[in-house]
Amino acid sequence: MTDIRHLKRLAAVQSMNGxxxxxxxxxxxxxxPMHTALGLGTRIKNVSTLxxxxxxxxxxxxxxxxxxxxxxxEQGxxxxxxxxxxxxxxxxxDGLISAVKEMDAAGAKVILLLITCVPELIGEDIESVRREIQPQISARLLYIPLGNFKYGSYQPGYWQTLLAMGKLIKKTARKTGTVNILGRSPGEDHIPRPELIALLARHHIPLRFIAPDASIEDFAAAGGARMNLVLSPFLEPLAEWMREEHGVPFFSLHSVYDADEIRGAYRSVGELAAIETDIVFQEAYRQAKKLQEAAKSLFGGKCYIGANIGAIQPFPLAAYLSGLGLSPVMLNTEDFYPSDKAWKDRLVRQNENPVLCLLLNEQADGAVIKELGADVILGDWGGRAETAPPTAQIMDLYGYIGYERTAALLNRIVAALPRKEGDSHNGTV
Amino acid sequence: MGLYKTAPPLSGRMGALWSLASVRDAAVIEFGCMGHMVYGRTFLHRMGVHGGHLYSTHLGETDIAMGDTSRLFKTVRYLMDEERPNTIFLLPSSVPEIIGVDLDALSRELSAQFPETRFFPVSAGGFGLRGHQGVEQTLLQLAGKLPKDSDKTQTPTFNIIGSCADMFRFGPDAAELSRLMEGAFHVKPLCVMTSDAGVAELERMGGAHMNLVIRREGEAAAQALQKRFGTPYLSARPYGIQGTGDWLRKIESLCGIGIDGVFLEKETAKTVEELLPLRAILQRFLRAHPEESALTLAGHTDVVSGIADFAEAEFGFRQCRRYCDCPDTQTSDMPYLGDKEKRAAADETRGFLMGSGELLRMAKRDGRMQIAYPDDMWRHNYEPPFAGFRGAVHLASLWVNEVFSSKL
Structure with a gap:
């Protein structure tokens, strides 16, 4: 079964409905999305959920x-x-009001109202209930709509919750020198600290990490930061909102792959933080450029299918790879972020119009993917052990940014692609 | 239903899914949002339930707004192309329940399109139904619709009714009862409904000589089978030496087959021998520490009753506090284990506590004392039973280990 005519192409899609x-x-x-919203809520100290x-x-x-x-x-x-x-x-x-009051009386400080399919569907006006009871309770009440039928995956549970947590940020006119790192925990060690964050730390620039194990106090103080560095797409809507509400500029580092764009982003960060970045990362930049050039010669005319790549966002990645000649023919799209409209426009300008789909059945999807004839599959899928088409696993690159991620990404794709006689290997590529 | 500070009771839909998920050679399709089935499938796998193929259609906003049911038809078409199950259970889901999707009507449409497949719309979709009603209705539906006309098997056989995923250790308990039946009466199970059954076994249920109902929710199904096939049934769940012996003797009266006295004598003697040192330790401890001699049990009504009777009669626990996990089955002797009761049971540091994984965790007690769900462990069907002779030894060992691990 390789009929994919029921699917829409990117240019025709406005939201997950498409x-x-x-x-x-x-x-x-x-x-x-309730699953991840609750998972997040239980990992932020002193946050309660209903x-x-x-x-x-x-x-x-x-x-x-x-x-x-x-x-x-501390559990909430x-x-x-x-x-x-x-x-x-x-x-x-009435029942909801009574429940919230009971939670308030029991000592909740912040209550996330996680509203799932049925209450979303029957149209109870939760926002008006929230506004009505907020003055009567001391806990801060945040409404998070999570009807599963609106979404294709768990991802909105993360970004909607983090966006709602943004309401806890206090207004402040005085900006400090602190840089907010959105999407990484201070004690995180399973992914090495990205090169740029390590540089900021070496310059003793105060860092505030906004991630699942941040505290309410971290969120409250985040509005006074000099800038936000966004390492995860789940934090991008919050960063956009903070720019509008609190005047905190942000740099979306999770969506930047191109060596020149990385250099530009780092340079902008460096200017705001008053540190030099070009020289520090000169060698990494040079290596990334070299890899890109080599990849370009190999990618030209080839195409890929974006399978399950976890939290890595498919459109920024597609825009980058398309620029190197590797064209996206079909992309597993688990969510349509507010920022995706701009990426869609960019891809269309690049003459790319991939089919969008949701991969929900590994075995059945694998058979279709295999028959579509792409040169390489990026991410996890039912044919991960196949050699035709080959697979480049990239899901674990979530959390990495900058030159190091670009190098790892390109090396993996190049390594996966079948080689023709005469293709140069040139060291890593 | 309102506010819950801990796990709420199951819905009827969950009871239905948990009853059907183990049925082999069948598929379950939930016409609804996929999150339920993602959760449900993971839970069922964790509980040791395998067999049925569990699918969801997922639903989008447009499907809801337009009342579009085409996802269901496409999913069925896919299954017909890929698996060709002869039976497909159509599971009700909360969102379609609200928008008024008529699973019966869809089932008739599907039957017309795919005449070689049996479509089985499950009835337990309503918002007022709890888990036990979902189990009861589903067992009754299965017993009413799947069995084919048949004569009794030439050699005597039996069905077990009510071995479903919501009963903690359902597999080991059913296996122990089957072992006892084979030993005591030299009879084999025709169908273990539903934890070890395929569609074919369910179709053959009418051929059994007796039905053993091991939970109250199975009684309606047994009555339906009695009415149609004349099959007698016994509704009981055996625990302990005395309880298990009594259970076998009742079956003897029911089916008219004499018990194999040698088997019963050997099993009883073996169990008595194995229990002897355990009983000595436990009874000495309970006598020396009367403040520790209460046993609190929380779980399915029939399980709690059975274990409590065994603990009081054969081990000398002075007091068994009994709680059931379903608000509809509570009595004055066995109240429902709501949030307040869970907290109180968890806060009691003296005595013994057996309950769900959640309750034991709240109490910071040994997870081995678990007799009910929910929990967050991966389970399999090779764990020891609670029911029957072997279950008696297992229970006694748990109590004695509790003494050594946390009471001395």
């Missing part, structure tokens, strides 16, 4: 608070409001 599954039966599919929905939502998600890394006193309250048949018909406003 992105269909490659094959029809989800087996099992992607997690809903999942509003069905018994399925409440029961299955209990493992997340059970696995919270924080001791009970993680409760569930399950709708009954009467509330589905007549609304659940």
């Amino acid at each position: 992105v269909g599954p490659l094959t029809p039966a989800a087996f099992p599919g992607n997690h809903c 999942v509003v929905g069905t018994a399925e939502c409440g029961y299955y998600s209990r493992n997340l608070p059970l696995a919270s890394p924080f001791p009970e006193r 309250l993680h409760w569930t409001y399950v709708l009954d048949g009467r509330e589905v018909v007549f609304g659940f406003r």
Whole structure:
């Protein structure tokens, strides 16, 4: 079954409504956004959550608070409001208000209202309920709409929650020298500290890490920062909002791959932080340029399918690879971020118009992908062990930025592509 | 249903899914948002449930707004091309329940398009239904629709009704009961409904000589089978030496086959021998520490009753506090284990506690004392049972280990 005529191309897609599954039966599919919103909520100290929905939502998600890394006193309250048949018909406003007041009385400081499919569908006006009860309670109440039917995956659970957490940021006229690092934890060690962040640290520039294990206080103080460096797409909507609301400029480093663009971004960061970056990264820049040139000669006329690449965003990656001659023919698109409109326009300007799809059934999707005849598959898929087409795994590059990521990305793709006689290897490429 | 500070009770839809997920040679399709099935499948795998193929159609905003059901038809077409299951269970889901999707009507349409496949719309979709009702309705539906007309098997056979995923250690318990039946009566199971059954076994259920109902939710199904096939049934769940012996003797009366006395005598003697040192240690401890002699049990009503009776009668626990995990089955002797009761049970540091993984974690107690869900562990079907003679030894060892690990 290789018929993909039911899918739309990028130029015709405005939102996730336009992105269909490659094959029809989800087996099992992607997690809903409530899962990640709750997972995030349980990892921010002193944040409480109220999942509003069905018994399925409440029961299955209990493992997340059970696995919270924080001791009970810092854990926050993680409760569930399950709708009954009467509330589905007549609304659940009174019950919700009563539940929130009980959480407030129990000591919650910040309550994330995680509103799932059913309450989203029946149209209860949660925002008006929030506005009505906020003055009556001391806890800060944040509404996060998470209806699964609006989305293709878990990703909005992250960015919607982090965006909502932005409401906790205090207004301040005085900017400090601190740089916010959005999308990385201070103690994170499974991914080496990116080169730029290490440079800032060497210059004793105060860093504030905004990531799942940040505290409420970190969020509250984030508005006084000199700039935001965005390492994860999940934080990009928050960065955009902070620019508008708090005047904090941001640099989206997770979406920059091209060596010149990286140099430009680093230079801009360096100017704001009053440090020099060109010379420091001269060798890394030179290496990345060299790799790009070599890749260009190999990529020309070839095409790829973007499979499951996790949190790496498919459109910025496609725009970059397209510039090197590797054209995207189909992209697994798990979410349509607010910023994706600009990436879509850029890809269309580059004469790229890939088919967009959701990969929800590894076995069935794998068979289709295999038959589509791309030169290489980027990311995980059902044919990961196949040699035709070959696979370049890149999911683990999430969290990396800059020249080091570009080098790793290009080396992996080049290594995966079949070689013709006469292709130069040139060291790494 | 309201506010829950801990795990809420299951929905009827979950009860239905957990009953159907193990049925081999069948597929389950949830016409709904995929998040439920992603969660559900992971939970079921963790509980040791394998067999059925679990799919979701997912739903988008446009499908909801337009009442578009084409995703279901496409999913069925895919399954027909790839797997050709002879039975497809159509699982109700919350969003289609709200927008009024008629699974019965869709099932009829699908049957017309795919006449070689049986479509089975599951009824337990309503928002008022709890997990136990979902299990009950699903078992009844299965017993009502799948069994074919048949004569009794030439050699006696039996069905176990009610071995479903929501019962912690469902697989080991059913295996122990089957072992006892084979030893005591030289009979084999025809269908273990549903944890070890394929569509073919469910179709052959009418040929059994007796039905052993091991939970109250299976009784309606057994009654339906009795009405249609004249199959007698026993509704009981055996725990302990006395309880298991009584259970076998009731089956003897029910089916008219004499117990193999040698087997029963050997099993009883072996169990008594193995329990002897365990009983000596535990009873000495309970006598010396009367403040520790209470056993709190929380889980399925039938499980809690069975273990509590065994603990009191055969081990001398002075008090068994019993809690059930379903608000609809609570009685004055066995209240529902709500948030407040969970907290109180977890805060009690004295005595023994057996309950869900969640409750034991709240109490910071040994997870081996688990007799109910939810938990966050991966389970398999090779763990020891609670029911039957072997279950008696297992339970006693848990209590004694609890003494040594946290009471001395």
